[in-house]
Amino acid sequence: MTNKKRGGSLGRIKGFAIQFLPYSEIKDLDSNRRIKKILGVVLGNNILILQGRLYPEEETRLIGDTMAMIGHVKHFKGIELAVISGNGQEGFIENLKRGIVNVLSGGDLGAITIIGPATIVKEIKKNPKKIELLLNK
Amino acid sequence: MVIKIFKNFIKRMFSNIFKNNKQIKLGFYGPPNAGKTSLANRICKDFTGEELGSVSNVPHETRNVQFKEKVEIDFKGKKMVFKMVDTPGIATKIDYEEFLKYKVKKKDAKKRAKEATQGVIESIKWLDDMNVVVVVLDSTENPYNQVNITIIGNLVARKIPVLIVANKIDKKKSNIKKIEAAFPEYDVVGISAKFGKNLEEFYESIFKISKKVK
Ligand SMILES: Nc1nc2c(ncn2[C@@H]2O[C@H](COP(=O)(O)OP(=O)(O)OP(=O)(O)O)[C@@H](O)[C@H]2O)c(=O)[nH]1
Ligand SMILES: [Mg+2]
Numbered sequence: 001m002t003n004k005k006r007g008g009s010l011g012r013i014k015g016f017a018i019q020f021l022p023y024s025e026i027k028d029l030d031s032n033r034r035i036k037k038i039l040g041v042v043l044g045n046n047i048l049i050l051q052g053r054l055y056p057e058e059e060t061r062l063i064g065d066t067m068a069m070i071g072h073v074k075h076f077k078g079i080e081l082a083v084i085s086g087n088g089q090e091g092f093i094e095n096l097k098r099g100i101v102n103v104l105s106g107g108d109l110g111a112i113t114i115i116g117p118a119t120i121v122k123e124i125k126k127n128p129k130k131i132e133l134l135l136n137k
Numbered sequence: 138m139v140i141k142i143f144k145n146f147i148k149r150m151f152s153n154i155f156k157n158n159k160q161i162k163l164g165f166y167g168p169p170n171a172g173k174t175s176l177a178n179r180i181c182k183d184f185t186g187e188e189l190g191s192v193s194n195v196p197h198e199t200r201n202v203q204f205k206e207k208v209e210i211d212f213k214g215k216k217m218v219f220k221m222v223d224t225p226g227i228a229t230k231i232d233y234e235e236f237l238k239y240k241v242k243k244k245d246a247k248k249r250a251k252e253a254t255q256g257v258i259e260s261i262k263w264l265d266d267m268n269v270v271v272v273v274l275d276s277t278e279n280p281y282n283q284v285n286i287t288i289i290g291n292l293v294a295r296k297i298p299v300l301i302v303a304n305k306i307d308k309k310k311s312n313i314k315k316i317e318a319a320f321p322e323y324d325v326v327g328i329s330a331k332f333g334k335n336l337e338e339f340y341e342s343i344f345k346i347s348k349k350v351k
């Protein structure tokens with residue numbers, strides 16, 4: 001989206017980029033492919049901004065697959081995961097209870113899911129100025 | 138495929154026949170270091186005299202699911218039998234370097250990290266098997282952590298009753314209100330697993346939600 005420079009090794013802040021994935025790009029994918037796509041982006045040293053949100057089961061799948069990759073993919077220490085929702089989490093859990101998940105997952109277009117390599121997010125937290133500089137380039 | 142369904146059917150039949158020794162599978166879930174084992178230990182110690190697992194200030198102390206069968210909890214004259222299931226803390230990231238801060242040797246830290254990743258996978262696998270889950274949160278930490286929401290979301294999706302425990306209320310920084318605000322549709326019980334504070338309310342709540350389990 002902003003920083004187009006790519007190809008840095010995983011965990012190196014210099015080579016990272018932010019990638020936006022609109023809901024339309026994952027809408028027709030099954031859970032398997034969704035997770036694969038997401039992890040592909042993150043393992044490419046990118047922070048992913050996804051329109052919408054995953055099903056709870058997809059989130060645990062994502063965590064499980066992430067864990068399985070730590071120690072097998074060089075420099076990979078896992079992910080940071082955050083969901084920002086206009087409805088708030090209360091609304092989300094309430095809707096889950098009532099069984100209206102399908103409207104929400106992915107379809108909750110008001111929500112934004114942010115997933116990034118843990119190493120990059122740690123770097124950014126340590127030195128927030130750095131990311132500003134990178135993004136302004 | 139058909140054989141598998143058949144096997145499951147037989148398994149279910151048998152477990153129904155032996156329902157008289159039925160126990161409620163009570164899981165302890167949450168992020169690392171929240172006090173899951175401390176709480177499970179306290180309950181086990183109170184009612185069986187034995188503890189369940191080891192406790193440590195180093196995160197990911199529990200790296201395998203550990204359990205104790207047929208723990209009979211006696212509360213105000215009522216009795217219920219539980220299988221106590223203590224699980225490894227769930228995290229989205231594990232870095233062995235974090236353990237070095239606790240003076241763990243590099244080699245051990247790497248081993249711990251590897252086992253911890255397996256532990257997270259194991260915790261998630263066991264979710265399906267639970268009848269009731271206690272989500273243990275450290276009340277001095279920010280509850281708006283996606284891992285907490287992911288765990289609760291999964292329990293709701295599986296229709297497993299949930300009790301949220303705000304642990305470590307003995308600490309100055311403890312903030313139960315913040316946890317209540319984060320999960321307004323749940324009962325939140327503030328306790329101190331370490332010092333045994335407010336366990337009556339905990340038992341009361343556990344009995345209340347466990348009764349719903351058939
Ligand atoms: N002050 C205080 N400390 C507590 C309390 N409960 C647990 N602790 C401490 O918190 C740390 C972690 O406790 P554990 O019971 O090992 O936590 P856990 O959730 O099982 O952690 P993992 O197995 O790593 O997932 C230990 O140092 C405990 O002594 C409490 O109520 N108050
Ligand atoms: Mg433990």
